[in-house]
Amino acid sequence: MNDLTEAVEQAYQRAEQRLGRTFVRPRVTLDLRGQRAGVAYLGRNLLRFNERMYRDNQEDFLLQTVPHEVAHLVAHALHGGNIRPHGIEWQTLMIDVFGLEPKRCHDYAVPERRRTHYYYQCGCPTPISFTPQRHAWVGRGRRYQCRRCGDLLKFTGKLQFA
Structure with missing residues (x-):
């Protein structure tokens, strides 16, 4: 979890440096299950990540998924709640701040659910x-x-x- 929280901190520092303002750090958990790699809870300033996907794809997860979710919280802090989740505000942050392609979805292997x-x-x-x-x-x-x-x-x- 230390690598994950460090990646979140680095993403915030990068956003602060590029945007010239500070942001309140979110609570970070590794308790998400299912098909999503990460979820940003805007009103609660919370980032939840999928432990299994993090473990199985650690390098890409830290480089792609963490900035993806941080960009959601930063976009919310900058523009408020009336923006689309993967809209132009979020896309601009992904490109201009994090230097990443603004991909909506991950391509990690998703284990089949036990039914x-x-x-x-x-x-x-x-x-x-x-x-x-x-x-x-x-x-x-x-x-x-x-x-x-x-x-x-x-x-x-x-x-x-x-």
């Missing part, structure tokens, strides 16, 4: 797979009917991790 399937049965011979969200709704009282036979679907007690 849980909950199996429900009706009068039909084949069970029906529910997502965790739909299974949770059943737990809160929602009921589902089979589209083929019309019977209520009941949880079989079986689940599978894929």
Whole structure:
């Protein structure tokens, strides 16, 4: 995490030097999961980064992803909240301040999510797979009917991790 916080600090120092003003440093976390490499929370002055992508792509992450997210917070500080996330203000910062191509998305490998399937049965011979969200709704009282036979679907007690 030290390399990451140092890269954030360097990006801010570069922005301050080029723009002639100071910026409040954000809180930085390494707790982001999923498909995003980083997220800038403008109103909270927070940068969240994906630990797995950071670990797997450390050099590019520090050179590309960190300035990308810092540019979001700097653009917000300079122009307020009525700008597009990857609009001209952000693009200009990426080019003029950080000397980078203003790419919207990373091209890091994204590991496939592990999925849980909950199996429900009706009068039909084949069970029906529910997502965790739909299974949770059943737990809160929602009921589902089979589209083929019309019977209520009941949880079989079986689940599978894929």
